[in-house]
Amino acid sequence: MLAAGASLAQDLVAPAADNPTGFWEDAEVVALNREMLLATGNTWDSTSPHPVEQLENRQQWIDRAAGLLQANYRGCDRFALKDPAMCLLLPIWVAAFQQLGIALRVAIILRSPLAVADSLQARNGFSVEKSLMIWLAYNWTLATSPELEDLTLAVCDYDQLIARPAVILQGLLDTLGLPCDEAGLAEFAGEFVDPGLQHSERALEELADDPAAQLAGQLAAALFPLGELSHGEAIHDALESLRSDELGQSLPTLVNSFIGRDRSDMVEALRTDLDETREALSQAEGWRDEAERLETELQREEAGFKAELDRLNTLLGDKEASYQGAMARLEAELKQAHSDYGQELERSAAELAGETRARQAEASARAGADQRAAEGERLSAGVASG
Numbered sequence: 001m002l003a004a005g006a007s008l009a010q011d012l013v014a015p016a017a018d019n020p021t022g023f024w025e026d027a028e029v030v031a032l033n034r035e036m037l038l039a040t041g042n043t044w045d046s047t048s049p050h051p052v053e054q055l056e057n058r059q060q061w062i063d064r065a066a067g068l069l070q071a072n073y074r075g076c077d078r079f080a081l082k083d084p085a086m087c088l089l090l091p092i093w094v095a096a097f098q099q100l101g102i103a104l105r106v107a108i109i110l111r112s113p114l115a116v117a118d119s120l121q122a123r124n125g126f127s128v129e130k131s132l133m134i135w136l137a138y139n140w141t142l143a144t145s146p147e148l149e150d151l152t153l154a155v156c157d158y159d160q161l162i163a164r165p166a167v168i169l170q171g172l173l174d175t176l177g178l179p180c181d182e183a184g185l186a187e188f189a190g191e192f193v194d195p196g197l198q199h200s201e202r203a204l205e206e207l208a209d210d211p212a213a214q215l216a217g218q219l220a221a222a223l224f225p226l227g228e229l230s231h232g233e234a235i236h237d238a239l240e241s242l243r244s245d246e247l248g249q250s251l252p253t254l255v256n257s258f259i260g261r262d263r264s265d266m267v268e269a270l271r272t273d274l275d276e277t278r279e280a281l282s283q284a285e286g287w288r289d290e291a292e293r294l295e296t297e298l299q300r301e302e303a304g305f306k307a308e309l310d311r312l313n314t315l316l317g318d319k320e321a322s323y324q325g326a327m328a329r330l331e332a333e334l335k336q337a338h339s340d341y342g343q344e345l346e347r348s349a350a351e352l353a354g355e356t357r358a359r360q361a362e363a364s365a366r367a368g369a370d371q372r373a374a375e376g377e378r379l380s381a382g383v384a385s386g
Helices: 027-039 058-073 086-100 113-124 128-143 146-150 158-163 165-176 182-192 211-228 232-243 247-385
Strands: 105-110 152-157
Touching (some): 027 058, 058 086, 086 128, 086 146, 105 158, 105 165, 105 211, 113 128, 128 211, 146 232, 152 158, 152 211, 152 232, 158 165, 211 232
Parallel strands (some): 105 152
16 A cells, blocks of 8 residues: 555554564554454454454444554554454444544455464464365455455455566556556565565465365355456455355354364363463472471571681681780780890899999909019119119
């Protein structure tokens, strides 16, 4: 629709691994659709057609959808919405557009049931039967919605759109009565259409012979030729014929049968999950008991460690006090020894000085005596000579 000059929401669903170029879906619209489906007791992968019939307070949902459109697309001359859930909730959105007085055109892009089954199996792990039932619910609900009767419609084959994007999109826009921007069309064909994203090209002839496959094949056989019709009136006539087809009588029986088996499978799966949960709880209780035992042992070890640590701290304190006392005594003794040594040194020095003076006195006395003796001898010698 970008090639027709349509605007998109600012907040788009983020690309994913299975769709790296983007989903081009308004995130708020997707969220509201999910909420509406939940209000009917369904989800996007439920297999019940026409879930809107189970929706209470329908006007409330119409008002919310209209409010969202006003908030997100105010001032847009033309805008586009895309979400597969629109197939299931078309009555709400048609009423919202009508409430706002906005002209609505609908483009229906059809994919092969088996291509959808392959995609859902790869992405979600669904069985082929469940995937076909989902395809039936979406496409039957859309094709038989009375709201389509007064709308401008166009239908195209997804495989053809991927194979011949420019041609198919041009025809789609022509059928919808929308202008086509040549540059936008070329950009769409060259950049946005990636054949590598077509993960499956399985043909309708490959459908198995189970009831879901048969009904999917019948509905696909009725819908796919609509892509060759270039006039909305012819498309409406074909859809009107489809609404009165016996296919519509077979589908409810098949859906109820599948839902019953699906619920049985779900119950069995829940029982298995419950058993596994109980076993896990039993293991968890064992782990809890072991954890409690280890915690008690750890607390006991911690208490013993704390007591030993306290004992060692006390012993260390005692040793430190004893060490401090010994150091004080040693310091006092050292001071005393130093004082005694000084006094002894002073005494020895005094004694040495006294002895030195005595020796000096003695030497002086001896020298004097020697001098007097010499003098006496000299005098004696003089007397004798005279």
